[in-house]
Amino acid sequence: MDMTGMMNETVVSNDEPPLLAPKANATDGVAAPVDARRVDPRQNPRWSDWRWHIRNRIRTFEELIEFFPSLRSSPGIAKVAAKYPMAITPYYASIVKNADFSDPVFQMAVPQMNELYDPDFLHADPLEEEEDMPVPGLVHRYRDRALLMSTTTCSMYCRHCTRKRVAGMRESTISVCQLNAITDYLHAHPEIKDVIISGGDPLTMSTSLLERILQAVRSVPSVDIIRIGTRVPVVLPQRITPELVQVLAKYHPLWINTHFNHPNEITAEAEAACARLANAGIPLGNQSVLLRGINDEPHVMEDLCRRLVRMRVRPYYLFQCDLVRGVEHFRTPISRGIEVMEYLRGRLSGLAIPTYVVDTPHGGGKIPVLPNYIVSVSPTHTVLRNFEGMLVNYPEPTEPVKRTPAVASRSGTHGVWELASGQASAITPSTAYRQKRRQQRKLQRMVHQQEHPEFSSLLNSLMNEPAT
């Protein structure tokens, strides 16, 4: 994202005592027990102050080994962090149970060499968000929704982040000028009903700056709902202060989607933060990412979903990991996600089951993926199967269904719904060779019949294109 001329409001200052204790003496080369060396930051009197956590994030290799001395022999981490920034809040570091890559929390926070492995099919921006950005900082992909990138700062830089290309590369926030341009665009596009404030993490901004953005979006009468996408309840629950909640509640209807990936992230602090939001009438959803070695075991996902609903957070999406550079080691096959979904159905209430989606490359958007529950279809019967494998016959209505004319498509584009409702008869890829050939013939006819001689140069260039 072009963050030139950001507001750059400072939320933290450097007048705090250092969090980290003096470095442990490692001259004898014998590793001391991890817990003996790790500082207990929870004893710090500023533990409940979110600004203190942001100021004291673990940002360098040296700071990292103060927390996790066993990493002393892994200097490659510094190389990875130079490519993809590292930031870990003291709070999130404190919920690591084992200081190694067997620990899910540790894996999501600590850089590893695998991030440097980039097969060709990975991209910095696999969802092509930059291509769908009519004004800097606003992604307009789906007709009725837009995503506002408010900041490039996060309290923690998740190692699996889809926006690795921006998150933490240069910590900055949206400029007044950009916000004005975005507001103008929203006014000019009343079809946008739902604005998602995202980033980075919007809740890392000061409350006053966040409120300026909320005010700007709310000033657009056609916007129905505002959503905030944030990982703060997971990695910095101290940020959910009564003051923040009071401000958020002024902009209802306002929803929050957070991002818990593993049951170990659900702590007393995280539960209290979610309760403060829910008590203010803010509906909470959760968007997990399916991550290898972290939550791709069905029982882990079951446990996570159960605990989320218990704290009034609705499991909303389970995302297949995007084809983003630096995350290949976290990817699972799609078949693994289907297995997880197969397991959840029948064991959990529908309320606790997220929709598993693949956010497709090239900006194709989210495609829900499910186990197949339809075994056979005829005009009179549909055969379905349940999670146990029971096959059931569902008789179709005996009276023919009276068809009402399909509502005319409002989007002006053709999709599968327009085919299914009879408003379109085919969708053909424009890149298909057959289509090109047809276009050439049509142009040839027009040029030869002297209807449009001006098309002759276009025709020549088409004729010279290689057949693909």
Ligand code: SF4
């Ligand atoms: S908080 Fe969100 S945007 Fe920031 S690094 Fe984590 S996943 Fe990415």
